[in-house]
Amino acid sequence: MTTAALAPAVLIASPAFAAGTDAPAQGNQPAPTTPDRTSPGQADEDRKTILAIINHPMASEYMKEAGHKAIADGPQAMRKFIETDQHRIRVDDYRIVLLRLLPDAGPGLKRGINEILDTATKAEQLRHFYEVTQHELRDDDNAVAISRLIGTGGPAVKEAAKKALESSPAGRAEFLKTGRYRAQASDDLVELARIDEGWDGPGLSEAISKLMNGSPTPAELRHFLEVTQYQLRDQDNRVTIAQIISVGGPEILKAGRAALAGTPADRTEFLKTGQHEARAKDKDQAAKDQAAKDKEKPAPGKDGQEQGNGTGTGTGTGGKTTGSGTGTGTGSGNTAVAAQGHNGTPLATTGAGDNTTLIAGGAGTALIAGAGALLAARMRRAGARN
Structure with missing residues (x-):
């Protein structure tokens, strides 16, 4: 979470810097003397200056190490530390601290850090960025983030974000840190x-x-x-x-098992559309199966024989005819249907008596009966011509 927390809180746990400006502490400015002219009093002053630098809470370990070494090496080393080394170390320390800001920085601050690291050569530039510019860029990033929440958040977030956007940099930072979550x-x-x-x-x-x-x-x-x-x-x-497939047909069972073995998205899709598609397939197949069963059954009202209900005459003994149309024979015994000719009239029987009796029991029997009726008609026409 990016915040507008001030620099000292960060620097206490980071590489740090001497107190005050990049120059030595006030009242301890380096004397313009050469090292070989350093007086004992000047050496004492330099030692105090170095101790103030390295004992500051924000002094980096590298700064402390270099300061102690300068004191141990004598007046010339102390002069060099005060005049050059401390400033070089300070530049490095600032660079380290700025690099440590990057992971939690917003887009604007990241660009600013990269630019200052590429261009700055003096500690004063880096310090100004750290103490001033970074907070300005951080607030710009916070304002952008809050504006996005206004566009995407719920009612409570929108209202709180609008108030934060109109507040101070500290108010915006606090909203992004805690207020947005409430x-x-x-x-x-x-x-x-x-x-x-x-x-x-x-x-x-x-x-x-x-x-x-x-x-x-x-x-x-x-x-x-x-x-x-x-x-x-x-x-x-x-x-x-599981409840659906326990009472479903084969297609429901198949699709449901596949969904259970798949991903959460597969299971959602099955409940949304897959189950209905599978159920429709089961329904179609059930209809086809029923139609096949109905086709195999005898027609309603038939027991394997077609009963003649019309009036017609037949010849032959016993009143039995060999046709397969409508009409009843005369005499006693079973009644079969005489076949009709093209004009709708019953065809004559063969007169062959009981030997020509046919039992209508299927398609084969019907064909035989039709053939017998056709033969009888041809015999009658031949007799008439003679």
Whole structure:
């Protein structure tokens, strides 16, 4: 989380710098004398200056090490440390501190840090960036982040973000650090109630009730919405699919098992569309199977013989005819249907008596009966010509 915290808090735990400006502490300016002219009094002053530099809370370990070494090496080394070494070390320390800002920096601050590191050669430039410019860039990044929350957040987040945007840099930093999460928690509670109302699965609903009846933190609410709810949704979906395939047809069973073995997205898709497509296939197949069974059954009202109900005459002994149309024979015995000619009149029987009796029991019998009727008609026409 990027904040507008002031530099000292960061520097205490980072490579640090001597007190004051890049020059030695006030009252301890280096004398314009050459090293070989350093007086004992000047050496004492230089020692005090170095001790003030390295004992400062923000002094880096490298600065401390170099200062102690200069004191141990004598007046000339102390002069060199004060006049040149401390400034070189200070530049390096600033660079290290600025590099440590990068991981938590926003886009604008990152660009600024990279630019100053590429161009600055003096400690004064780096110090000004650290103490002033970085906070300006950080606030710019914070304002951009808050504006995005206004565009994407829920009602509570939008309202709090607008107020923060109109406040101070410290107010904007505080909103991004804590305020946004309190506002998000309010929106999350509303979202959980909406989910509970629209969900039928027992697992998710029970977990939502338990969470809302407790005292969840903003982080717990976020985790539930971003992670836990989807785990519980999938568990509920598994239970629902198992119930569906337990009473479904072959296609439902096949598709449901595939969904159970697949991903959470597969299970969601099965419940949304897959189950309906599979059920339609099962319904079509059931209709085809029923039609095949109906085709194999005898027609209603028939027992394998066609009963003649019309009036017609037949010849032959016993009143039995060999045709397959409508009409009844005369005499005693079974009545069969005489075949009709092209003009709709019954064809004459062969007169062959009992030996020509046919039992209509299927397609083969019907063909034989038709052939006999045709033969009888031809015999009558031949007799008439003679």
